[in-house]
Amino acid sequence: MSSVTPTPHELQPQIIIAGVTPGQTAAYDALVAFGESDPDGFWLNEAKRITWTQDPTRASTSSFTGDVRIRWFEDGRLNASVSCLDRHLKERADQPALIWEGETDGDRRTLTYRELHTQVSRTANALRSLGVKKGDRVAIHLPMVAEGLISMLACARIGAPHVVMFGGFSPEGISERLVDSGAVAVITADTARRGSKRIPHKTAIDQALKHAGTIGAVRNVIVVTVTGDEVPMKDGRDIRFTDLIKNQSADCEPEIMNAEDPLFLLYTSGSTGKPKAIVHATGGYMVWASYTFGTVYPQEPGDVHWCTADIAWITGHSCVVYGPLANGTTTLMYEGLPSWPRAGRWWDIIQRNRVTSLFTAPTAIRALMREGDDFPGTFDLSSLRSLGTAGEPISADAWMWYYEVIGKSRAAVIDTWWQTETAGIILGPVVGATPMKPGSATKPLPGIGVVVTDDKGNVLEGAAEGCFCITTSWPGQARTIWQDHKRFRETYFTFSEGKYFTGDGVRRDEDGYYWITGRMDDVINVSGHRIGTAEIEDAVAVDHRLAEAAAVGIQHDLKGQGIVVFVVTRASRSGVRPEDIAAVISRNVGRYAAPEKVYLVSELPKTRSGKIVRRLLRKIAEGQTGEFGDLSSLADTSVVDTLIADVARQNQSENV
Ligand code: PRX
Numbered sequence: 001m002s003s004v005t006p007t008p009h010e011l012q013p014q015i016i017i018a019g020v021t022p023g024q025t026a027a028y029d030a031l032v033a034f035g036e037s038d039p040d041g042f043w044l045n046e047a048k049r050i051t052w053t054q055d056p057t058r059a060s061t062s063s064f065t066g067d068v069r070i071r072w073f074e075d076g077r078l079n080a081s082v083s084c085l086d087r088h089l090k091e092r093a094d095q096p097a098l099i100w101e102g103e104t105d106g107d108r109r110t111l112t113y114r115e116l117h118t119q120v121s122r123t124a125n126a127l128r129s130l131g132v133k134k135g136d137r138v139a140i141h142l143p144m145v146a147e148g149l150i151s152m153l154a155c156a157r158i159g160a161p162h163v164v165m166f167g168g169f170s171p172e173g174i175s176e177r178l179v180d181s182g183a184v185a186v187i188t189a190d191t192a193r194r195g196s197k198r199i200p201h202k203t204a205i206d207q208a209l210k211h212a213g214t215i216g217a218v219r220n221v222i223v224v225t226v227t228g229d230e231v232p233m234k235d236g237r238d239i240r241f242t243d244l245i246k247n248q249s250a251d252c253e254p255e256i257m258n259a260e261d262p263l264f265l266l267y268t269s270g271s272t273g274k275p276k277a278i279v280h281a282t283g284g285y286m287v288w289a290s291y292t293f294g295t296v297y298p299q300e301p302g303d304v305h306w307c308t309a310d311i312a313w314i315t316g317h318s319c320v321v322y323g324p325l326a327n328g329t330t331t332l333m334y335e336g337l338p339s340w341p342r343a344g345r346w347w348d349i350i351q352r353n354r355v356t357s358l359f360t361a362p363t364a365i366r367a368l369m370r371e372g373d374d375f376p377g378t379f380d381l382s383s384l385r386s387l388g389t390a391g392e393p394i395s396a397d398a399w400m401w402y403y404e405v406i407g408k409s410r411a412a413v414i415d416t417w418w419q420t421e422t423a424g425i426i427l428g429p430v431v432g433a434t435p436m437k438p439g440s441a442t443k444p445l446p447g448i449g450v451v452v453t454d455d456k457g458n459v460l461e462g463a464a465e466g467c468f469c470i471t472t473s474w475p476g477q478a479r480t481i482w483q484d485h486k487r488f489r490e491t492y493f494t495f496s497e498g499k500y501f502t503g504d505g506v507r508r509d510e511d512g513y514y515w516i517t518g519r520m521d522d523v524i525n526v527s528g529h530r531i532g533t534a535e536i537e538d539a540v541a542v543d544h545r546l547a548e549a550a551a552v553g554i555q556h557d558l559k560g561q562g563i564v565v566f567v568v569t570r571a572s573r574s575g576v577r578p579e580d581i582a583a584v585i586s587r588n589v590g591r592y593a594a595p596e597k598v599y600l601v602s603e604l605p606k607t608r609s610g611k612i613v614r615r616l617l618r619k620i621a622e623g624q625t626g627e628f629g630d631l632s633s634l635a636d637t638s639v640v641d642t643l644i645a646d647v648a649r650q651n652q653s654e655n656v
Contacts, residue, residue, distance in 0.1 A: 016436045028433035035447035049290040050083040053256050062473035064498050068489045072284035072475045079254035080156040084325035085117040096330045100146045103193045103336030121252035123154035126244040134159035134255050139183040141165045143192035144335045147224045148311045151187045159255035161262045166312035168592040171207035182217045189226040195340040202231040259283025268420040269530040271522045273538035277482035278420050288476025292424035293323025297357045306332040307359040314420040343371045347379035359388030363527040365398045373405050388414040391528030392560040399438035417441035423476035440513045457496030468506035469499040524553030539588035552618040562596035564621040601646040608635045
């Protein structure tokens with residue numbers, strides 16, 4: 001772990017104009033102008049990308065003020081799975097819709113659009129046979145297997161919002177989300193492969209359901225056989241996926257939804273300890289997923305798109321499932337890790353499948369970079385046209401490596417900025433029209449208005465640095481936080497009147513390019529996973545030997561940010577060890593939240609009103625011992641020296 005030093009590339013920002021043509025630039029400029037002059041006309045036109053049972057006649061009727069109301073295409077009616085499957089049956093029934101690559105060599109499955117349609121229909125009928133109805137929530141807790149994508153579309157087919165949960169959540173975390181969402185069924189796996197390890201899925205759900213007790217609404221647990229490991233099955237509640245779909249019909253009448261009916265809920269972290277379920281609506285989301293994916297990754301016949309994101313993230317929803325399928329392309333899913341069972345695994349997949357667009361996260365790019373240039377060099381990566389990245393800031397250095405070593409300076413690097421709440425790309429280049437700048441997510445897509453404000457929410461003009469806000473609604477905007485509209489309004493719409501505040505800091509340069517500087521709230525972005533500092537602190541608080549804790553994010557070479565936790569123990573200390581606390585966090589939040597370091601300290605720095613001064617803790621965690629800036633808000637400044645001494649003592653004892 002060390003702080004990131006500027007690289008030569010960062011010191012010499014450059015513009016890369018590869019592939020930009022006047023024709024495409026003119027078309028792009030015309031689209032931007034259309035979006036600005038007639039937003040309703042612009043979005044009603046984009047709405048034609050998908051199939052409606054009843055076409056919408058109005059675009060947005062949203063308002064960012066008052067109670068905040070986000071509504072799009074309100075009189076339209078549709079089913080999301082029809083736009084992903086049925087509409088393609090005439091033209092491309094025999095084209096692969098999904099290529100699934102397993103972790104084990106040779107483990108591979110291809111489903112054409114016709115086959116995927118059949119699988120989804122049978123799964124949808126199976127869910128209906130269990131009594132799952134329109135509006136019921138269904139939790140999906142699966143590794144990267146085809147059944148994940150199939151289950152999502154099956155839920156969409158019957159109008160049951162899916163709630164996809166990350167395999168790394170702890171049973172407590174799953175339980176909290178099951179209770180909050182009121183899910184009536186869970187689709188899970190026996191166990192999952194993760195390199196040489198096995199990740200328990202079914203037993204995690206069993207434990208989660210025990211925690212949820214009688215408050216939970218889950219009636220059935222459906223178990224996909226992924227590894228074949230033995231798992232306990234509870235009579236009357238648990239059922240094997242294969243048994244369930246075995247005798248189901250391949251015809252399933254889609255449930256026709258109102259545009260504003262929810263398509264899915266997706267949990268993400270905010271500044272409080274309670275994860276929030278972001279709600280996305282059917283019509284707007286489908287238009288938006290189709291538009292953003294189709295604009296940023298234009299697909300040609302025979303293309304194969306590979307987004308490496310887990311389907312439990314918004315990137316997986318929009319760029320593995322809905323975006324690619326709505327655009328009629330072939331989507332690739334890979335079960336395993338980038339370098340398992342050997343380095344070069346990803347490049348082998350690209351070569352064999354002639355992947356045309358790869359979309360991954362900076363964390364993976366940094367890890368692959370570490371393996372050196374030789375591995376990618378031995379594979380034929382010439383099929384690649386676009387190289388996507390999102391989820392975290394990418395340094396100019398990693399950007400250049402991606403561009404030169406993987407793309408051979410031929411493929412465009414597409415850095416896109418978005419969030420669970422935006423559901424699709426807000427900032428990103430349009431290939432052929434937007435010159436690239438390494439490290440910048442470039443500019444807003446046509447139809448989107450963004451601003452930079454000062455910390456009071458006042459709009460800044462020209463080159464400026466400040467807070468990143470969006471000025472008008474977009475079709476894929478989150479509608480609310482599940483059962484907590486007040487939190488939705490307060491989190492995103494009170495910072496600057498009439499604007500959506502993203503929670504991110506940004507710099508706009510003299511060419512109008514945007515450079516994301518990171519989160520401005522108490523959210524840590526570890527390898528692209530959003531984790532609220534309060535989630536970690538709440539998890540620690542359950543241990544009664546501890547008085548209080550503060551978590552901060554520090555720079556980390558590989559993960560982007562790493563977590564450091566400062567803990568004050570109760571008077572007796574009773575033999576608490578940092579590793580015990582790390583274990584409590586992994587157990588209660590999840591393995592992905594495991595801290596880099598836990599420091600036992602005598603006191604936390606606080607303001608006179610009792611607020612923890614994280615800024616100072618962050619600096620101390622990064623090894624700073626002086627020049628802390630203005631400390632006048634501290635209730636007691638002597639705490640600084642004590643903290644530095646506590647930290648130094650523990651770092652030293654570790655080195656002995
Ligand atoms: O801080 C921004 C960062 O990831 C956050 C959103 O995370 P999540 O809801 O998981 O959605 C990820 C969708 C890609 C943002 O608030 N972020 C996302 N993309 C970028 C980014 N930071 C810098 N550059 C990006 N391209």
